[in-house]
Amino acid sequence: xxxxLLHTAxxxxxxxxxxxxxxxxxxxxxxLLFVWGGRWVKQDGEWIKDQLHDFFLYLWEHxxxxxxxxxxxxxxxxxxxxxxxxxxxxxxxxxxxAETLDLPAQSDAGETELFTEQFGKVERAMQLLSPAQKxxxxxxxxxxxxxxxxxxxxxxxxRTVYNLMHRALVHLKTELLKKNFFYLW
Amino acid sequence: MEQITVExxxxxxxxxxxxxxxxxxxxxxxxxxxxxxxxxxxxVHEAASIVRDSALYMQAETLKPAAxxxxxxxxxxEETVQPPVRKMLWKxxxxxxxxxxxxxxVLFWMLPxxxxxxxxxxxxxxxxxxxxxxxxxxxxxxxxxxxxxxxxLDSGASIRIDPAFGTRERRVxxxxxAWFKAAKNSQHPFRVITGNxxxxxxxxxxxxxxxxxxxxxxxxxxEGKVAVERISSAGTELLATLMPSESIKVYQQQNRTTQKLPxxxxxxxxxxAQEIIFNDAPVADVLSQLxxxxxxxxxxxxxxxxxxxxxxxxxxxSLSTVLDLLCFSLNKKYRTTADxxxxxx
Numbered sequence: 001x002x003x004x005l006l007h008t009a010x011x012x013x014x015x016x017x018x019x020x021x022x023x024x025x026x027x028x029x030x031x032l033l034f035v036w037g038g039r040w041v042k043q044d045g046e047w048i049k050d051q052l053h054d055f056f057l058y059l060w061e062h063x064x065x066x067x068x069x070x071x072x073x074x075x076x077x078x079x080x081x082x083x084x085x086x087x088x089x090x091x092x093x094x095x096x097x098a099e100t101l102d103l104p105a106q107s108d109a110g111e112t113e114l115f116t117e118q119f120g121k122v123e124r125a126m127q128l129l130s131p132a133q134k135x136x137x138x139x140x141x142x143x144x145x146x147x148x149x150x151x152x153x154x155x156x157x158x159r160t161v162y163n164l165m166h167r168a169l170v171h172l173k174t175e176l177l178k179k180n181f182f183y184l185w
Numbered sequence: 186m187e188q189i190t191v192e193x194x195x196x197x198x199x200x201x202x203x204x205x206x207x208x209x210x211x212x213x214x215x216x217x218x219x220x221x222x223x224x225x226x227x228x229v230h231e232a233a234s235i236v237r238d239s240a241l242y243m244q245a246e247t248l249k250p251a252a253x254x255x256x257x258x259x260x261x262x263e264e265t266v267q268p269p270v271r272k273m274l275w276k277x278x279x280x281x282x283x284x285x286x287x288x289x290x291v292l293f294w295m296l297p298x299x300x301x302x303x304x305x306x307x308x309x310x311x312x313x314x315x316x317x318x319x320x321x322x323x324x325x326x327x328x329x330x331x332x333x334x335x336x337x338l339d340s341g342a343s344i345r346i347d348p349a350f351g352t353r354e355r356r357v358x359x360x361x362x363a364w365f366k367a368a369k370n371s372q373h374p375f376r377v378i379t380g381n382x383x384x385x386x387x388x389x390x391x392x393x394x395x396x397x398x399x400x401x402x403x404x405x406x407x408e409g410k411v412a413v414e415r416i417s418s419a420g421t422e423l424l425a426t427l428m429p430s431e432s433i434k435v436y437q438q439q440n441r442t443t444q445k446l447p448x449x450x451x452x453x454x455x456x457x458a459q460e461i462i463f464n465d466a467p468v469a470d471v472l473s474q475l476x477x478x479x480x481x482x483x484x485x486x487x488x489x490x491x492x493x494x495x496x497x498x499x500x501x502x503s504l505s506t507v508l509d510l511l512c513f514s515l516n517k518k519y520r521t522t523a524d525x526x527x528x529x530x
Contacts, residue, residue, distance in 0.1 A: 019260055027253050034245035035238050045244045050349050053256060057348065060260050122238045126246070138243050144207055 007072040015063050022063075026056050029073065032119055033080050039115065040084050055083045077112040125175040133168035136161060189225055194232035204236035259348055327461075327474050330355075333368035334375060335477045366477050367409075382424075382435050385412045405432040461499040461507070468493045471511065472529075479504045484522075486530040490515060 013021035037048040139145045151158045194200045202211035219229060328336045332351055338344060342361025355375040367375035367386050375386050382402045386409060404413055406427040413424045413433060425433050425445055433445050458478060463471050469491040472483050481504060495514060499507050508519050512529060519529045
């Protein structure tokens with residue numbers, strides 16, 4: 001995982017009002033927090049997307065009050081979880097209560113560690129796929145399309161789709177088998 | 186039966202459908218399986234989290250570029266909309282609210298689709314405040330939202346447009362007193378939220394919540410229909426559905442009961458008209474505001490005049506007084522047409 005030290009530097013710049021550093025942090029943690037959000041709520045991805053946006057806006061507005069000496073990733077995971085749970089229970093109104101920021105990061109440390117590890121596996125597996133392979137996997141399993149339907153959708157031959165899918169599955173199996181997981185796709 | 190493995194599960198198409206909730210029969214099948222085999226729950230959950238995580242990961246990757254752009258736009262806009270002011274302002278309002286309480290006047294019409302008004306507000310997240318002398322804006326402010334809705338903010342009131350305004354619903358957060366005229370759009374409910382009370386316009390949808398430490402919220406309905414609800418951890422509780430000319434005072438506290446009361450429409454009209462300020466406003470804007478405030482269609486014969494500007498200040502004036510002055514400055518006359526519209530010619 002690209003150095004936590006790097007993110008610490010970005011975090012400090014962000015606290016001082018650096019927009020670029022802030023957006024880099026958002027980009028770097030987007031997938032992690034999105035998947036993490038899916039652990040806590042049953043809502044669809046659109047909802048998680050909106051919550052993530054609101055959460056980062058909240059951070060931006062309160063940047064001057066944020067602690068600078070933190071583990072960025074665990075902090076974001078824990079704070080975002082609080083944000084979601086608070087949002088679910090109280091339908092998240094105009095201002096988040098201050099406790100969203102004051103949470104003790106270590107309390108959920110075990111939980112976030114475990115998640116980070118599992119997420120790393122998924123991320124490595126996904127990074128092995130080319131964009132075309134990813135698209136095919138997505139259409140096949142997320143949208144339940146048959147290989148023929150995918151071929152029609154992509155205006156490609158059935159053979160091409162089949163090859164893409166086959167190579168994708170080989171990649172994923174290889175990565176996930178390392179961890180004793182056989183992965184279907 | 187042999188113990189199942191994560192590997193086995195990931196090969197079952199119905200298991201994938203169960204994880205992604207994409208097929209009802211598959212969902213039922215695996216829920217029944219789990220009930221019959223509670224000892225397999227750990228393995229099933231592990232496999233399910235892999236599937237769900239991967240699905241979310243791919244979704245996240247697709248959404249990321251647009252999300253980063255959206256956040257960039259939001260924070261850049263934030264910079265132009267006085268960021269430090271915001272916190273102080275809310276604090277101050279919260280204090281004031283604790284003392285005097287908040288009265289939210291919420292009105293809602295079924296407005297026939299209007300031509301696009303000039304979008305003054307509602308791009309993404311922004312705060313529009315009225316009546317704070319330190320920003321040199323008039324005590325009251327009339328806003329046209331991008332969807333054709335209008336908001337009349339009383340002095341000291343503050344409204345925040347949700348960043349996602351218009352994507353699924355049209356949500357605004359209100360502190361203080363404001364009057365709303367929501368444009369009709371059944372696809373995107375209009376909601377006003379103040380604290381844990383929310384008002385939803387039915388048909389075109391509208392929600393109001395009032396909190397910020399305020400003890401109560403008052404809602405008065407002029408036209409249309411709204412639902413008033415209280416949100417709590419236990420869920421949403423419908424407090425009342427208002428019909429025209431009804432008002433309700435609702436309390437943030439759960440144990441206080443609420444009561445519907447009639448209200449005097451002329452008092453509301455007086456409140457709306459108590460101060461109207463136009464400052465070099467385009468005539469087209471002036472007319473659209475007057476139409477909304479006086480609930481009276483106004484036509485302008487010479488459309489070239491739409492580009493002209495008008496400056497004037499009215500307090501508790503009748504529509505005819507306002508029109509007299511407006512027509513005088515435009516060098517025009519007005520009359521009521523057969524179908525009860527006002528024509529400026």
